[in-house]
Amino acid sequence: MSVSVTFGDERLAEQAAETARRLAAEGVPQALAGGDPTLWGPQAQQEAAVRLGWLTLPTTSRALLGEIGELVARARAEGLDHVVLAGMGGSSLAPEVITTTADVPLTVLDTTDPVQVGRALEDRLESTIVVVASKSGGTVETDSHRRIYEQAFRAAGIDPASRIVVVTDPGSPLEQAAREAGYQVFLADPDVGGRYSALSAFGLVPSALAGADVARLLDDAAEVLPLLARAEGNPGLDLGAALGAAALAGRDKLVLEDGLSEINGLPDWIEQLIAESTGKSGKGILPIVGADPNDTDDELIAGIDTDGAVAVHGPLGAQFLLWEYATAIAGRVLGIDPFNQPNVAESKENTGALLDRPELPVGTPILVDGPVEVYGELPGGQTPKDLSGVLTQLLEAIPERGYLAVMAYLDREGAFDVPTAEGASFDEMTEAWSAADPATLRGLLAIRTDRPVTFGWGPRFLHSTGQYHKGGPQDGVFLQITGAVETDIEVPGKPYTLGRLQLAQALGDQGALAGRGRPIVRLHLTDRAAGVARLLEAAREV
Structure with missing residues (x-):
């Protein structure tokens, strides 16, 4: 496996290199790889202290694979081949990328549109299994989906406990309600924010049910993990330095291109990660998805396995981890907390x-x-x-x-x-x-x-x-x-x-x-x- 960040823009390459050298001199790569919550300043420290668990997910999430495998085997044995994911934001975007890239079917409900929800309800209810995913356990859209499917299953003479699986944080209201209802519950790492949760239970459970090889995702991410502590030869540092330096120089519109990539839909996931992580305090990087460049001086073109001012090459699991790391680095460069979402x-x-x-x-x-x-x-x-x-x-x-x-x-x-x-x-x-x-x-x-x-x-x-x-x-x-x-x-x-x-x-x-x-x-x-x-x-x- 090869993972790399390359530059097709000489000016950007110089800015990124200078920024990366400064960050390395400050000890940032080693500190971030070690989970240091002080990297984004005293105001961000309390939040960061409980939001850095994503750094170890390539190894810690392996503990979930056994139980996930048993769930998949049960679903296959019972003929449950219509997998519905009820989740919003970080609970749905990564599984959508994973399953689309693996070319396995997953019905994603990240909407309150009654026509779209109704279409899913009418589709093979007798062979449907629903993953209800919410970090907080109180997401109004996901709570609505759960209630609607519970009623639909009961009306069809189906025990909801045999068809609903819950992914949530420990101690959430959803965990309590799920256990009382007899649903199978997967607990995610509470020290991982929603948009950084691609390699956690939120990304793995629905994707595995749909038929994706989630162990391979973790393998690919684990291979890049040792690189992220390096001062040199660190693709995450190079990418984050490029994003941050470009934004400081006025190139804060990030045009994401993936036309030649075998990974499908990654820009939609990157859009949430970067927009929600950096868009605060009047600052931010605006990701642009599905658009042609305008060749304006505030644009930065990023390619996914294709050309760009900066391009990221590598398999999906590695891409997830690289972009998360790079976003945290860009937050440091921009002087914002990349883990909160105050608005x-x-x-x-x-x-x-x-x-x-x-x-x-x-x-x-x-x-x-x-x-x-x-x-x-x-x-x-x-x-x-x-x-x-x-x-x-x-x-x-x-x-x-x-x-x-x-x-x-x-x-x-x-x-x-x-x-x-x-x-x-x-x-x-x-x-x-x-x-x-x-x-x-x-x-x-x-x-x-x-x-x-x-x-x-x-x-x-x-x-x-x-x-x-x-x-x-x-x-x-x-x-x-x-x-x-x-x-x-x-x-x-x-x-x-x-x-x-x-x-x-x-x-x-x-x-x-x-x-x-x-x-x-x-x-x-x-x-x-x-x-x-x-x-x-x-x-x-x-």
């Missing part, structure tokens, strides 16, 4: 307060364009005549070094439901799916500006880039998309449905962003399919 709770609290109200305060639309209602206050105070005018004004409002974030609280698999002609080629089907996919909006807007355009599915991004949006540099412009719910799902034991929760999450985050004076507009699709079509049409008119 994530704000939107959660707003959501809770909204759910306590009899009616959600959706407001009055400032414009209606067919199946699309426009809410909010547009930059400049003028109301355009149509949806393309709204998009134009948002693009024009992006600051010189800012970005546009598109946030869709919709069904991220809905485009695949669009009918295609019998006998259609793969290219024809792909074109039909793209024409029905809200994510297509990102590309349509990106070609109309030289500023970064990001796209996130809500509420998934709230556990990822949501921290950067609120805690990072205040130069973002925000576009929310919500949609009407025709068939909702009750959350058993709670006074709300998934549709109400989803809308409350959008409104809660809208309030958090608007409170910072950032431009934010919400587009509500009164008809989802027609609304997406009109939205993409309007983007082409810009």
Whole structure:
């Protein structure tokens, strides 16, 4: 196995080398490999003291393999071949990368969209096993999924205890509830934060159930582990020094490219790791996923097994550990605590307060364009005549070094439901799916500006880039998309449905962003399919 960090940019290579030499002279590599919590300053020390367990996961997680193997054998023996993962952020992003790379099926529920959850419920319930994963044990989305599946299993005459597996931290409310219900429980290392948990029980349990070789992941990570204590020949130090030095020099937009890599989807995991770890105190590195570079002076192109200003080569297990180490190093260089997430709770609290109200305060639309209602206050105070005018004004409002974030609280698999002609080629089907996919909006807007355009599915991004949006540099412009719910799902034991929760999450985050004076507009699709079509049409008119 070979793991390496290479540079295709001479200026960046020099900056990284100088920064790495300084860090080595300060003893940082050895201190970090040894778990020294003082590396990020006195204010971060208390948090860091209980967040460095990821450094030893390649060895400590091996203790889980026996029990995981027994679980996999039981599931196979009982014909449980539909694996559903209910988890958010760090509890879902790594397993999604692992299973996609291994080409094994895993249904990931990191959404409150009732259409997407309903589709999973209707899929082979008789052969479904559900992994409920939450570090805190109180994640509202995951708690809702658990309640819904418990009810569905009981209604089908299935004992939930035979179908639900829980991954959580010791002592969490979920652990207590799970043990009372008779569920199998895997306890994760409490000294590992969610976004650093790829090689913990959160990454391993669902991935192994789906059919991935998780022992190989640990083997690959273990091989790179000794390199991380070195002052020289340390790929984690080289990568972290490059990320930190580039950001300090103004190259704080990290364009992640993986087109030629055999690893599938790693940029989505890196996006959470870096955005949530560095986006605070008005600082941060903004990862850009699925976008072409704009060749602006604030961009840094990072390749995954491909070319870039900096490129990382190596197998998935090693990549996980390298990027975690590099993020911790970049935090040291930037002078921030890479382990806390001080602004994530704000939107959660707003959501809770909204759910306590009899009616959600959706407001009055400032414009209606067919199946699309426009809410909010547009930059400049003028109301355009149509949806393309709204998009134009948002693009024009992006600051010189800012970005546009598109946030869709919709069904991220809905485009695949669009009918295609019998006998259609793969290219024809792909074109039909793209024409029905809200994510297509990102590309349509990106070609109309030289500023970064990001796209996130809500509420998934709230556990990822949501921290950067609120805690990072205040130069973002925000576009929310919500949609009407025709068939909702009750959350058993709670006074709300998934549709109400989803809308409350959008409104809660809208309030958090608007409170910072950032431009934010919400587009509500009164008809989802027609609304997406009109939205993409309007983007082409810009």
